[in-house]
Amino acid sequence: MSKKTPKLTVVGAGPGDIDLITVKAIKVLRTADVVLYDALVNEELLDYINPEAEQIFVGKRRGCYTYQQEQINELIVERAKAFGHVVRLKGGDPFIFGRGAEEMEFVANLGVEVAVVPGISSSLAVAAYQNIPLTKRGSAESFWVITGTTKDHKISNDIELAAKSNATVVVLMGMSKLPQIVKLFQAEGKNNLPVAIIQRGTTPREKVGIGTVDTIESIVVEKELKNPAIIVLGEVVKHRQAILDIQQQFANDLKG
Known part of the structure; x- marks a missing residue:
């Protein structure tokens, strides 16, 4: 011994x-x-x-x-x-x-x-690797990080509360509850709120789906997204495309 x-x-x-x-x-x-x-x-x-x-x-x-x-x-x-x-x-x-x-x-x-x-949480890093800031002036003053599934295997009640806020919402372990999450945000009139789902983020096997509350379920099916993945809901998701557009414009200017 x-x-x-x-x-x-x-x-x-x-x-x-x-x-x-x-x-x-x-x-x-x-x-x-x-x-x-x-x-x-x-x-x-x-x-x-x-x-x-x-x-x-x-x-x-x-x-x-x-x-x-x-x-x-x-x-x-x-x-x-x-x-x-x-x-x-x-x-x-x-x-x-x-x-x-x-x-x-x-x-x-x-x-x-x-x-x-301590370690770097996927809730922060996975979004960041896709150029999605969880807070951004004019878009989000705070963020929620919520488990999609409680120890009783039910959807967290906090998601309903988060849907009422203007904060960015990050859901971990929530893919099986995506239809319920979508309904909670639709009930708040947030049908067009941007949504990102990132599977195996920060790894070579990363897959990404970008849509809105109304379209994200069909995008998940189309891209065959599944766990492990995080769900990000909020206006900050638009930053990803904004950066891509800027980079593309610079690339076009160089060619021109």
Whole structure:
């Protein structure tokens, strides 16, 4: 049995592009004795892990859970007490719908030291990679980041509240609830509000659909968009096309 102090560090891996992981996260991975990682983590990041560390995949793929959440919690405690430093590597930021806080609380109650390394959330970075700013003077003074599906597998009530505001609305894990989301925004008369859906953002497999509240469902079908994806609703979506138009104009001017 190791005499190392049992410790859990919850680490955000970023949204997909391996260059978006933080320097601190890489340093922590190099000190790990055990790493538990999720399905949304870019597996190229595993190259940064201490080569002596045990690596355990605990994510969900194709609707199948390798471990239930309770099992993951217990596994963290068991490995920390047996080997020392456990790193829980999660996609995006572990405190943005990542259950990082739940895992930390569970293991802390059992005497395991805890720490967190924030990650770049997909809610920010995926939109930014498509030149969609979540706030912009004259378009949006604030933004909501909402889970599309609650732990009871229902649509979040906050989406109805957000639809009444002028804020940019970012919905994570919401593709299965898209028809309901559309109806909530239509009920507020926002039929023509711009919408972007970005699948596997910041990665080479990225796919994008741009439309309005009224057209986005047909665009999803046309482009075969599916999870993992984020939904962005707001006037700021127009900025993407504005940048493309400016770039195209400059390109045309150079040719001319």
